[in-house]
Amino acid sequence: MIKKIMATGLAAGLLVAVGTAQAAEDPIATRQAIMASVGAAAALAGSMMKSEIAYSPVAGKSAIATMNAASHSYGAFFPDGSNASNTKAAEAIWDKPDGFAAELAKFNAAAEKAMAAAGKKGPADLDAFKAAMGPVFGTCKSCHETYRKKN
Amino acid sequence: MKKAIVVLFALVIIAAGVGWGLSEPTRLSETEVSALKEGDPGRGETVFWAGGCASCHAAKGAKGDDLLNLGGGLRLETPFGVFVAPNISSSQADGIGSWSLVDFANAMTHGTSPDNRNYYPAFPYTSYARMTSQDLGDLYAFMNTLPAIGGKAAPHELGFPFNVRRGLGLWKRLFLDPEPVIAAPVSGVQSDTKLWERGRYLVEGPGHCGECHTKRDFAGGLVLAKWLGGAPAPTGDGSIPDITPVEGAFGSWSAADIAYYLESGFTPEYDSVGGEMVHVQENMARLPASDREAIAAYLKAIPAVASAPN
Numbered sequence: 231m232i233k234k235i236m237a238t239g240l241a242a243g244l245l246v247a248v249g250t251a252q253a254a255e256d257p258i259a260t261r262q263a264i265m266a267s268v269g270a271a272a273a274l275a276g277s278m279m280k281s282e283i284a285y286s287p288v289a290g291k292s293a294i295a296t297m298n299a300a301s302h303s304y305g306a307f308f309p310d311g312s313n314a315s316n317t318k319a320a321e322a323i324w325d326k327p328d329g330f331a332a333e334l335a336k337f338n339a340a341a342e343k344a345m346a347a348a349g350k351k352g353p354a355d356l357d358a359f360k361a362a363m364g365p366v367f368g369t370c371k372s373c374h375e376t377y378r379k380k381n
Numbered sequence: 382m383k384k385a386i387v388v389l390f391a392l393v394i395i396a397a398g399v400g401w402g403l404s405e406p407t408r409l410s411e412t413e414v415s416a417l418k419e420g421d422p423g424r425g426e427t428v429f430w431a432g433g434c435a436s437c438h439a440a441k442g443a444k445g446d447d448l449l450n451l452g453g454g455l456r457l458e459t460p461f462g463v464f465v466a467p468n469i470s471s472s473q474a475d476g477i478g479s480w481s482l483v484d485f486a487n488a489m490t491h492g493t494s495p496d497n498r499n500y501y502p503a504f505p506y507t508s509y510a511r512m513t514s515q516d517l518g519d520l521y522a523f524m525n526t527l528p529a530i531g532g533k534a535a536p537h538e539l540g541f542p543f544n545v546r547r548g549l550g551l552w553k554r555l556f557l558d559p560e561p562v563i564a565a566p567v568s569g570v571q572s573d574t575k576l577w578e579r580g581r582y583l584v585e586g587p588g589h590c591g592e593c594h595t596k597r598d599f600a601g602g603l604v605l606a607k608w609l610g611g612a613p614a615p616t617g618d619g620s621i622p623d624i625t626p627v628e629g630a631f632g633s634w635s636a637a638d639i640a641y642y643l644e645s646g647f648t649p650e651y652d653s654v655g656g657e658m659v660h661v662q663e664n665m666a667r668l669p670a671s672d673r674e675a676i677a678a679y680l681k682a683i684p685a686v687a688s689a690p691n
Contacts, residue, residue, distance in 0.1 A: 269650055269651045269652055270651070272647065272651035272653070273650070273651035276645075276647060276651055280641075318619075320619075370646070370653030371646050371653055371654055371655070371659050371662075372659070374653050374654065374655025374656070374659070375655055375656060375659040378655045378656075379614075379619030379655070379656065380614075380619045380620060380621070380622060380655065380656060
């Protein structure tokens with residue numbers, strides 16, 4: 231079970247890399263792949279925080295690294311005109327670009343700090359992991375509140 | 382569709398003008414008044430978060446302690462025009478600091494002001510009408526402890542006929558009904574009746590979940606047959622999800638998933654909450670865990686509303 235979930239986390243990290251290659255052709259699919267990897271990393275992190283699976287520093291670092299990679303690349307995939315179909319990205323991204331940039335910056339700052347706290351081997355125990363990941367989790371909602379629509 | 386809503390709502394209001402007697406604002410009965418007593422501010426704080434008052438009456442984007450500054454001013458855009466949330470702080474001059482508990486309870490459960498005017502249902506008193514007199518007394522006591530904020534909010538921006546408050550009397554006759562929406566838990570679902578009833582109270586009463594998650598008819602009344610079955614977003618961007626136990630959709634969330642979402646903002650797939658639900662979730666996170674479990678128990682044992690919202 232733990233192995234399987236760790237694998238999901240690592241695969242999620244890889245998705246970020248794959249996404250970048252197809253970016254030019256399909257920014258919507260790319261950014262959705264990135265956010266899907268963020269969701270998978272959050273699932274790995276949350277399951278450990280809820281003690282549904284045992285904590286491991288490698289898995290902790292994998293989740294944090296995925297968030298960090300995503301927070302660096304995500305903002306590049308919202309070109310004008312990519313707000314048409316098949317996207318849950320809200321009009322506000324294009325109407326209020328400064329606000330969206332500010333949310334991205336908060337996400338990026340929190341993820342970089344978590345990455346620094348994770349060190350080489352990942353946060354040593356669950357409490358250290360919660361302390362590092364907590365602020366990253368805190369940035370999801372405020373961006374989704376204004377910039378992501380449901381359906 | 383929006384146009385049709387406006388036209389028909391206008392007809393209702395004009396009809397209301399004709400039936401002047403029927404549009405007389407209603408108030409609490411004497412027995413109800415005698416049941417009211419000023420309560421405990423500590424308990425009232427929980428009622429305050431359950432009721433989500435700060436989501437409309439605090440400043441836009443307020444966080445932390447600023448949520449307790451109820452100076453109003455937030456603009457609520459609707460097909461009928463823009464409503465501006467009033468100042469309900471403890472200021473004597475600009476807020477509701479001079480109100481008695483009876484004034485407060487009449488506003489919350491009858492949508493009637495101290496000077497006998499009808500309130501617009503943008504103030505969700507159709508849900509608050511289900512609140513107990515104990516909770517109203519506790520909430521009143523808590524609100525008296527909050528800061529007095531000076532300054533009145535701007536007036537609503539409504540065209541004729543929506544600016545005629547009197548007409549709302551008939552609307553209230555049609556749609557203001559404090560009876561429970563769902564009489565009993567759906568049979569066959571394992572559920573602790575006491576817990577389910579607490580969940581019903583929170584969802585149908587103070588939590589006013591139905592005001593967003595249930596679609597409205599031509600006159601702006603909730604379609605109770607489709608209770609919590611989802612609705613188009615009031616702003617027109619996206620839609621508000623169905624939160625009834627439909628198989629393959631929200632029905633696949635366990636009670637624990639629902640309670641965790643209300644606590645943390647994460648769905649079972651670890652998507653993060655968004656839109657107007659962010660405020661609601663943050664309010665729910667302030668309630669005792671048993672209240673979130675109660676809401677989950679209720680949502681698991683209500684009729685499933687299958688059709689897609691439109």
